[in-house]
Amino acid sequence: MGWPDQKLDILITGGTLLTMAAPADIIEEPVIGIRDGKILFVESNDLPSGYSPEAHEVIDASGCLVLPGLVNTHTHLPMILFRGLADDLPLMIWLNDHIFPAEERFINRDTVYTASLLAIAEMILSGTTTFCDGYFFESSVARAAIASGIRGVVSQGFIDFPSANKPDLSGHTAAAENFMQKWHKRSPLLTPALICHSSYICSPDTLRAIKAVARGHESLFLIHLAETREEVALLRERYGKKPVHHLLDLDLLDKATVAAHCIWLEEDELDLLAQSGVKVAHNPESNMKLGAGVARVPEMLRLGIEVGLGTDGCASNNNLDLFGEMGMCAKLHKVFSSDPTVMKAEKVVEMATLGGARVLGMADRIGSISPGKCADIILVNMNKPHLTPLYHPFSHLVYAASGADVLTSIIGGQVVMRNRRLLTIDLNEVMDGVRKIGAAISSWNRSSTA
Amino acid sequence: MGWPDQKLDILITGGTLLTMAAPADIIEEPVIGIRDGKILFVESNDLPSGYSPEAHEVIDASGCLVLPGLVNTHTHLPMILFRGLADDLPLMIWLNDHIFPAEERFINRDTVYTASLLAIAEMILSGTTTFCDGYFFESSVARAAIASGIRGVVSQGFIDFPSANKPDLSGHTAAAENFMQKWHKRSPLLTPALICHSSYICSPDTLRAIKAVARGHESLFLIHLAETREEVALLRERYGKKPVHHLLDLDLLDKATVAAHCIWLEEDELDLLAQSGVKVAHNPESNMKLGAGVARVPEMLRLGIEVGLGTDGCASNNNLDLFGEMGMCAKLHKVFSSDPTVMKAEKVVEMATLGGARVLGMADRIGSISPGKCADIILVNMNKPHLTPLYHPFSHLVYAASGADVLTSIIGGQVVMRNRRLLTIDLNEVMDGVRKIGAAISSWNRSSTA
Numbered sequence: 001m002g003w004p005d006q007k008l009d010i011l012i013t014g015g016t017l018l019t020m021a022a023p024a025d026i027i028e029e030p031v032i033g034i035r036d037g038k039i040l041f042v043e044s045n046d047l048p049s050g051y052s053p054e055a056h057e058v059i060d061a062s063g064c065l066v067l068p069g070l071v072n073t074h075t076h077l078p079m080i081l082f083r084g085l086a087d088d089l090p091l092m093i094w095l096n097d098h099i100f101p102a103e104e105r106f107i108n109r110d111t112v113y114t115a116s117l118l119a120i121a122e123m124i125l126s127g128t129t130t131f132c133d134g135y136f137f138e139s140s141v142a143r144a145a146i147a148s149g150i151r152g153v154v155s156q157g158f159i160d161f162p163s164a165n166k167p168d169l170s171g172h173t174a175a176a177e178n179f180m181q182k183w184h185k186r187s188p189l190l191t192p193a194l195i196c197h198s199s200y201i202c203s204p205d206t207l208r209a210i211k212a213v214a215r216g217h218e219s220l221f222l223i224h225l226a227e228t229r230e231e232v233a234l235l236r237e238r239y240g241k242k243p244v245h246h247l248l249d250l251d252l253l254d255k256a257t258v259a260a261h262c263i264w265l266e267e268d269e270l271d272l273l274a275q276s277g278v279k280v281a282h283n284p285e286s287n288m289k290l291g292a293g294v295a296r297v298p299e300m301l302r303l304g305i306e307v308g309l310g311t312d313g314c315a316s317n318n319n320l321d322l323f324g325e326m327g328m329c330a331k332l333h334k335v336f337s338s339d340p341t342v343m344k345a346e347k348v349v350e351m352a353t354l355g356g357a358r359v360l361g362m363a364d365r366i367g368s369i370s371p372g373k374c375a376d377i378i379l380v381n382m383n384k385p386h387l388t389p390l391y392h393p394f395s396h397l398v399y400a401a402s403g404a405d406v407l408t409s410i411i412g413g414q415v416v417m418r419n420r421r422l423l424t425i426d427l428n429e430v431m432d433g434v435r436k437i438g439a440a441i442s443s444w445n446r447s448s449t450a
Numbered sequence: 451m452g453w454p455d456q457k458l459d460i461l462i463t464g465g466t467l468l469t470m471a472a473p474a475d476i477i478e479e480p481v482i483g484i485r486d487g488k489i490l491f492v493e494s495n496d497l498p499s500g501y502s503p504e505a506h507e508v509i510d511a512s513g514c515l516v517l518p519g520l521v522n523t524h525t526h527l528p529m530i531l532f533r534g535l536a537d538d539l540p541l542m543i544w545l546n547d548h549i550f551p552a553e554e555r556f557i558n559r560d561t562v563y564t565a566s567l568l569a570i571a572e573m574i575l576s577g578t579t580t581f582c583d584g585y586f587f588e589s590s591v592a593r594a595a596i597a598s599g600i601r602g603v604v605s606q607g608f609i610d611f612p613s614a615n616k617p618d619l620s621g622h623t624a625a626a627e628n629f630m631q632k633w634h635k636r637s638p639l640l641t642p643a644l645i646c647h648s649s650y651i652c653s654p655d656t657l658r659a660i661k662a663v664a665r666g667h668e669s670l671f672l673i674h675l676a677e678t679r680e681e682v683a684l685l686r687e688r689y690g691k692k693p694v695h696h697l698l699d700l701d702l703l704d705k706a707t708v709a710a711h712c713i714w715l716e717e718d719e720l721d722l723l724a725q726s727g728v729k730v731a732h733n734p735e736s737n738m739k740l741g742a743g744v745a746r747v748p749e750m751l752r753l754g755i756e757v758g759l760g761t762d763g764c765a766s767n768n769n770l771d772l773f774g775e776m777g778m779c780a781k782l783h784k785v786f787s788s789d790p791t792v793m794k795a796e797k798v799v800e801m802a803t804l805g806g807a808r809v810l811g812m813a814d815r816i817g818s819i820s821p822g823k824c825a826d827i828i829l830v831n832m833n834k835p836h837l838t839p840l841y842h843p844f845s846h847l848v849y850a851a852s853g854a855d856v857l858t859s860i861i862g863g864q865v866v867m868r869n870r871r872l873l874t875i876d877l878n879e880v881m882d883g884v885r886k887i888g889a890a891i892s893s894w895n896r897s898s899t900a
Contacts, residue, residue, distance in 0.1 A: 080838075081839065083841075084840070084841045084845035085841050087794075087849060088780075088791055088793075089791060125835060287785065288782065288784055288785040291788050292785070293785065318846075319850045320836070321836065321852075327774075330538075331738035331739050332782075335743065335782075338741050340540060340541060345537055383881075385568055385575060385881060386769045386771065388568060389888025389889075390888070391533075391535050391888070391891075391892055391895075392534050392537070395537045395768065399534065399537060399769070400768040403836075427835060431833075434839055438838070441839070442839075
């Protein structure tokens with residue numbers, strides 16, 4: 001970098017650090033050194049000996065909470081194009097009459113790129129530093145991620161058309177292989193993966209084929225699991241099995257499988273997930289808005305299942321703010337179990353940081369502020385009326401703050417937002433681009449529903 | 451005012467107006483004239499004939515939604531002092547070990563005044579223009595409301611100590627009378643009222659006595675009703691009655707009674723509320739966070755009961771943002787009823803505006819943007835990444851926006867916030883004041899729980 005050995009890239013001083021390296025670990029007036037994208041040291045009050053206070057950038061975190069960037073374990077970024085296009089509808093009408101036709105008409109590599117840039121802007125502005133996405137034209141999502149400097153798992157999506165008697169297995173396998181090879185080690189921030197939509201939209205052969213490719217690359221395999229009661233009924237009718245048993249018999253259950261939603265599962269199915277090390281992406285706002293149901297997260301956690309938080313796509317949420325998801329997760333399970341002591345604030349913040357990192361198999365690199373880990377760090381401004389007074393930092397993050405309180409964000413040692421100004425994305429240009437696509441969708445939607 | 455007859459105080463032009471005067475009534479590029487605190491005209495595109503475009507202040511609402519200010523039907527503003535002091539605890543431990551002792555020690559007329567100013571600042575910053583509060587030292591809440599120019603119902607609170615054999619009836623009555631007379635017509639923005647905490651903390655005699663004073667002044671009578679299962683069990687044990695029957699037998703049910711929570715009610719009790727015209731303040735976030743339960747709001751609405759939204763106090767929420775409450779209300783009832791079509795976005799925005807006005811008996815004055823009504827108007831900035839694209843304004847208000855998107859707020863014709871800057875409250879001074887009280891609470895809390 002041209003700097004003398006001892007000079008830091010970034011030095012963060014002051015504020016209150018939630019390391020997330022150990023439960024409820026809080027360091028007041030921390031001093032955090034960053035070099036070459038990594039966290040070099042985390043100290044209290046003083047620099048470690050041998051380091052000079054010189055740095056390319058010194059960030060004063062006074063009045064802020066400093067914590068690991070949030071991890072969104074389940075997104076469909078390009079669906080930001082359909083944000084608020086159709087709400088308050090029965091699930092099947094929403095999907096079949098609005099979302100699927102809009103996707104068929106408006107989703108292509110260009111619209112996916114523009115939409116993903118806006119989604120990434122929204123995520124950075126609300127404190128997310130790592131996302132796990134699955135959609136079509138996922139290479140465009142990958143390009144948008146690289147262009148904006150966010151860390152991401154990008155998963156190419158696979159479905160079988162319900163009408164197809166024989167899924168295009170060799171085509172699926174070739175497309176999956178191509179995607180994995182194309183994005184393998186292209187950027188230190190990017191991890192390619194594969195997603196089969198679900199076992200009711202994908203045939204057993206397709207599920208096996210895509211999982212085989214993922215295994216060959218030691219990559220994540222994503223799937224939607226037991227999101228609705230209708231899905232469970234359909235699988236029982238078609239295969240005579242419960243959802244997790246169906247996946248088990250196809251040999252899809254292992255530590256590299258991330259299952260989203262997991263709402264309508266019985267005891268033995270939760271046990272199977274725990275035994276096999278399957279990870280769960282929990283999306284409370286989407287599950288509520290679609291009336292899908294409530295995942296038994298407190299029970300999953302008791303069984304030792306790793307659970308992360310996700311926003312799902314913007315058509316069913318309708319934003320990408322993980323702060324809202326934290327608050328929702330904490331409150332939903334309290335009322336659903338009639339127990340205000342479940343899903344404590346500290347635990348929920350862990351799910352949104354280190355827990356999410358574990359779900360994505362990245363806990364060795366991100367999720368806590370510890371020496372040697374990647375420098376994915378956010379500053380949350382506590383100097384706000386709705387965050388005053390401040391007794392317990394974790395409480396405020398979950399119950400009072402919103403994404404708009406995030407001030408500064410660092411990903412892999414790069415400052416991507418400083419004092420709420422995005423540094424890697426031209427926000428006005430991207431918003432204009434999405435508005436143009438939205439205008440086309442809007443006039444199509446009016447004419448098709450007229 | 452010294453202006454010629456035709457000159458307006460405020461002229462709002464542009465943007466998209468949600469009048470709330472009729473369901474889903476939307477006017478693009480509205481022109482709204484305001485004089486002497488009232489809405490003079492609401493037109494589309496052009497001024498009405500005879501009016502000049504001159505105004506003391508012209509507000510350009512381009513890119514904004516213009517809608518009636520939000521109505522918070524249930525608050526305990528001074529409890530902002532206990533925001534995040536104790537969370538994730540069983541209800542009775544939370545109340546008895548934390549909130550009640552903290553109230554006894556730290557609640558006085560000075561702390562209530564300072565705390566209320568901060569709460570009002572937070573409400574204005576998140577789009578609320580009318581609140582309905584109940585607490586002790588309520589005259590200090592009234593003073594803070596007048597000082598800051600917000601519209602409010604301020605209700606002096608009454609409880610009986612559980613140990614008292616005979617409640618202090620004449621004392622209660624005198625205090626209630628004094629409060630009503632003191633604040634009667636003191637300010638056009640202020641409406642005094644009375645609140646009995648609940649029928650398990652107040653004796654039948656106290657309930658009757660306070661309601662009598664309220665009736666004498668044609669004022670609102672507030673009460674918490676059926677918030678927890680424990681409350682219902684206690685009333686059954688003590689009086690052999692269900693909660694609403696107990697109130698019925700005490701002659702407390704009429705159109706001027708506002709009952710908060712109303713969670714554990716049976717069919718016949720909901721019917722009684724509907725028949726008697728009792729209004730309901732629904733507080734979904736508080737009910738969820740305390741694990742209290744889910745009020746049957748869709749059923750209440752079918753029965754014709756007027757339901758408004760409330761945040762409850764900041765110790766059980768933990769913020770005063772009605773946008774969060776709108777989103778929660780829409781999503782909670784969808785998942786609780788397994789029906790994504792209930793609590794549609796338009797209905798929820800109505801509950802937060804005109805519906806709330808009806809609950810407070812103020813629908814002739816506020817709740818919609820109509821000629822002759824008070825000029826309580828907010829502008830919500832849609833030019834944000836998380837609000838792009840924009841298909842349906844109501845959807846964005848409920849599912850994507852947050853209080854931080856409110857740009858400008860007018861109450862009774864006075865601009866109280868312009869471009870997110872508060873004009874009637876010295877925010878830094880008030881935050882400092884609350885931080886000082888918070889520091890004292892913090893050290894007391896540490897020593898008392900050590």
